[in-house]
Amino acid sequence: MKKSFIIVLCGLLVYCGEKNEGKVNVPLEIHFTLDTLLIDPVDEFLYLNAGLQVAALDEKKQYLYNFNPNDYTLEKIDLNKGILADKLPFEKEGPNGVGGMVFGLNLISSNSIAFMGYMNVGLFDLEGSKRSEFTFNDKAFAGDKMAESESFQFLSNQMVDLHTMIGLIRDNSEKTYALGILNTETQSLTKVPLPFEALENFRFRLSSPSRIQMSSPTVTISKHQESYIISNEISNSILIYDNDSLLQIDYQSKLTADKKTGKYNHDFENEEAFKQTSLDMRREINFMAPLWDEEKQLFYRFSHKIIKIGKDVENYQDTESAVYLTVFDPDFNVIAASLVEALNTPPGYHFVKDGKIWMYINRQDEMGFVQLTVDIE
Template identity: 25%
Template sequence: MKQLCVLVLLFMIASCEETPVEVQLAAANVSPEFNYVLDTVFIEAGEEQIYLEMDLNMSDYSAREGILYNLTPESGRVEVINMETLKLDSIINYKIQGPNSVKQYFPFGLKKTLFGNTYFKEYKVLHKLNSEGKKIDSYEFINRKLSGDRLPFDTEIDGLGEIADDGSYLASFYGNFKIGGNVLGIAKINLLDRSLKLIPIDFWDELKQYTVTVDYDIGKRNSSPELKFLLLNGPDIILSTSASNELWYYDAESGKVINKKYHSQITADKKSGKYREDITDQRLFMYWVKRKNDEVTFGPLLKDHKAQLFYRYSRELDKSDPQKPKYVYVLTVFDETLEQLNEYRLQDNIPIIGKYFEEKTFVHKGSIYSYLKRKNELAFIRLKPSIENE
């Protein structure tokens, strides 16, 4: 539960001071090789009220089905949203009591697999239900419940992990998540035989330099850290962060971790890390958070399963005209081997939602959908790129 609260707080910090802009534009030409259409789409829900209190952060998009599954954690209600028809198809009410309960503490996510099974995620606990809604397994992410590698003393596995499309494994960060602790790498849990593999990755010390912290009093602290992202690619795992233009790729076949660094000709390749450290005032804290957020920020990688491409948004404040500073928005495209194909600057009047792109974003039939906050209505900004072979 504590991890969930930290996550929610992080979302609030990353989202403050910026009002989402609804965009409805015609096709915009960027270059002879790259065009895109940007518009806003709305989900028809009839008389039903779609659950939006967690901004879709507990939802799961199934690329195979073209369906968005949206969880209401308190009740176990799951809304089945058809992204092709842009309609709420149906509602599934899962049990929160009894032998088929999906709620032990507090559910904070779900995963619908290729074989019809559904996983419900809780902190350190995972529930597996078959296609008929019957609970067929549960998992605990602690040493005595897992074989293989052993978690070091005073470390744990973050419950906010990702589950493979086929349901074969879960990947998450492991380490000491207390104040001053370290993230040590990625834990890969085989859900078929309950075995654990620890994948050490040395990235945390570098990432911590981008954290702005305020100390109010003895024992009272607030911070604005950078985000870390996991994307599963078959049996392989991709780690990236919001602070730098790089990623760490775990190749399951070889067991090796490859660090890939990229260069942008449009933005900086990493944040400066030069922030005031002796902050004891909330207003001064927010000032430095704003300064940091105006530096280059990289969003999570998104996979287009059909085209076998990866996309990533990034942004940076352009101060070349001090009278009219504006954000530069970039879409970077990678091939299936994660080689950078190109990067494209989007038009200046086209904002992409969120400082840290933390809103729910996924690729459906070649278009990138980003959740748009609207009161009592589910909407997405949709960007459809058209990239010609150069």
Template identity: 25%
Template sequence: MKRLFFYTTLFVSLYSCDNKTSSDSSISSSNTLENFSFSVDTLVVDVGEEIFMPGAYSIFALSDDADRVFTFYEPETEVHEIDLKNLKLLQRHRFEKDGPNMIPQFTSYMQQVNDDELFLANFYKSGIFKTSGEKTQTIPLQSEKYTGFDPDYSFTMGNSIRISADKKAVLFFPNAGIGAPDGLAVLNTEKMSGKLLPLPALEMSNKYRVSLKDGSVSLGQLQQTSWVNGQFLIYSGATSDIYVYEHLSDSLRLVTFPHEIVPKAKTGEFPTEFDSYEKMREVSNEINKQITFSEFLWDESRQMYFRMAQQNWQLNEVAMAYTADTYLFAYDQEFNLIGETEMDGLDFMFSGGFMREGKLYMRWVVGENPAFFVYTFDF
């Protein structure tokens, strides 16, 4: 099956800094994933008499109990709520395109913040909305709306926007531009204050992002944020290193991992700006042959994290498909690496899925119905 889809710990606070490795010893003698295998099933969602294009689903948000998933349906400005226990479409939540309850146009980010509220955002607007469509809170992303930012380095838009479950903290990366600052933007939505946090371990990601000189197209590894298991994780596909940000204590720590079966990061020097798309694409393909890491997924049933990686990526442009050597890693609750394995029989890296009852769900479409590939991990 082929698809084209496109810890040393450093504690950083206002007052102290401490270094600590996540694991000083090899995991070879106690590899949790040593006898790993997987199987896959396809589950189709019953939509009743409803008619829509499930292939137009863009983003999704898993409920806290992992029994429902919310999917954004751009063509009709709707959020579809799917019951994962019974594989049924529960409701189509309709939102407004204009007026006081207008949701962000071309919504790119969505999270469930409580049972009947969703966080919706694009690159320059964000807010909290009830599933009934009512906006309950506007959260600006412009630096001038908050105290604490240097007025000489302002920003008006952001990438990879995530919010805490209590709605008190928002994290994102300011969009690159003239005078735009580097670092992670942290917003306190109660005090309307903010700050930028440097992320030196992830700065190397910029070496593996290529673009046209006119700025119209860019490809490669972006720094990303996620809200996983009650905390913010900041990561990049270019390196295994991650940061963990705990908003209640306002603490940031770096986590590195003693991987043995894959490189810990991309290496080498590449040109990053190009006049032609073809040359840019060629260099991007070479970069993609090196190790690339995915996001973290929390498995509540096993109380552990999973992450994937791939290398030796090869693109078949005629078939519009790629193959790669694919790997799976397991970590305990403290982000200690406890297992790693190559996933024989899988030639692509999962992206954008979620864990439920110990199984990995990936969105798919069967006929005119939304569906999921469900991967069962055995070890």
């Protein structure tokens, strides 16, 4: 195991919370501490090209499973020891085949993992045997019906247990959105309309002689206890679906705008204009999904915006961003918020473990994690 430390202490003014000391209101402060863990690959080459976008954590967050499409294995990373613990083999084709395209992973139980494809999900045990497979588009579901113009947006689909899949449904004609909750055993669908019409203002389409490309705002759906939390990148609104009711939480972001407000072209024939508009949109504030800290009973949410673009405007990496962190109580009341001065790029794959925010980094082709400790005083 290799571990290097970078300690940064930042006492930053927080905009909303206060503590009472006698009759004096003292503004709260957030203190950040960072250190870095590098994973020992044990003479293997870990797959880092996808930035852990096809990875999953176990329930205790001891093991991270990273899919390697080069050899169709799951790289089992022991996060407690900082080492590659095992490589679990899977098949690409055949009765136990994962398939040619894998867009996501969901660890369902200690020995059940779901591979998410374009319009299907395969459920496997960790020995590589396929237990079941389900196709979720072009089916006549029981319960709520899907219109011909509706479809699941495959990048947001995930399985939350052995029989439940959730995802975002978009009506391509009406330009409306819904949360889809699908019981794959009974093939029964529940649709929950979502107030996401504003997302359409930030959907871009490139139709050039060389290629066709779509750019859509990110929507994240996650299960928290018995509820589903839905968020998107263009607004700080948080939706909570629980017991057949949908609650919308809006809060004022005194450090940033509450949402994107720019007006952009939607259709492009020129690739340079398409890329430039995408960068311009990211100069506005972008919101990431909330994360739950079980140890501290808090939610964290990053937001960010580009503040500097280098000479190579074609390269999205050649940018510098301001990164902010908002801290909430369990009911999503804002406790504190601050600029995170130690970060100048938005977190990629990140999660909370042991009371710290873990953020994936690629350090000279080695897998690593920056661990951010957040203390509020």
